[in-house]
Amino acid sequence: MYNKRTLLIDHVKEHAVIYIFMTILFLTGIIFGAIIVNSMNFVQKQDLFFYLERFFGDISEEERTNSSEVLKSSLLYHVKYLFILFVLGLSVIGLPVIWILLFLKGLVVGFSVGFMVNQLGANGLFLASISIAPQNLLVIPIYIVAGSLSMIFSMILLRKLFSWRISQPVLQSFGKYAVLFASLMVFSLAAAALEAYVSNEAMELLIKSLYKE
Numbered sequence: 001m002y003n004k005r006t007l008l009i010d011h012v013k014e015h016a017v018i019y020i021f022m023t024i025l026f027l028t029g030i031i032f033g034a035i036i037v038n039s040m041n042f043v044q045k046q047d048l049f050f051y052l053e054r055f056f057g058d059i060s061e062e063e064r065t066n067s068s069e070v071l072k073s074s075l076l077y078h079v080k081y082l083f084i085l086f087v088l089g090l091s092v093i094g095l096p097v098i099w100i101l102l103f104l105k106g107l108v109v110g111f112s113v114g115f116m117v118n119q120l121g122a123n124g125l126f127l128a129s130i131s132i133a134p135q136n137l138l139v140i141p142i143y144i145v146a147g148s149l150s151m152i153f154s155m156i157l158l159r160k161l162f163s164w165r166i167s168q169p170v171l172q173s174f175g176k177y178a179v180l181f182a183s184l185m186v187f188s189l190a191a192a193a194l195e196a197y198v199s200n201e202a203m204e205l206l207i208k209s210l211y212k213e
Helices: 002-014 016-039 040-062 069-091 094-121 122-131 133-161 168-209
Strands: none
Touching: 002 016, 016 094, 016 133, 040 094, 040 168, 069 094, 069 133, 069 168, 094 122, 094 133, 122 133, 122 168, 133 168
16 A cells, blocks of 8 residues: 555656646636636627526426436546547647647636626526536546646657667556556546536526526
């Protein structure tokens, strides 16, 4: 156990710059998402808010959302996203796409929260805190770690491309890479469960209380 902890600490220290870079990239996406909300004109905001209100109206009229379906849908989304990052990490040319995907993930989070707060004020902030925040407390670190691992493995391949060393270390690195991504996919199940059984139900209760006659 102690040996594993030491290996983890050494890994983070060795690749600290990459983890910091990916974290900053994600945070930059969040900031840009909020900026986009503020740069939208009144008509654009009203058009988008119309669809959001219709979505809230549908939720308020439904008896209950099937949490198991939300769980399956959310888990499938996370697994697909992580698998794409995994595959991109196997190719040096996929490195810029990894950056773009992580940036876009941050942008979506920033835009979603920013738009709710912009249009609904305190209710929007509360709604975002119960419908977006819980699962993202797990999802964001998972995606940052996944993006960082993909970047690290791409750089390993890049170094080997200009090296005459034997390929065994690459195979060992790939084994660790695959195991780590499999672990992240397992952790994403917890995030999906939070979304299905905590965020989704809390969001339904809040929306129904706001829209009840």
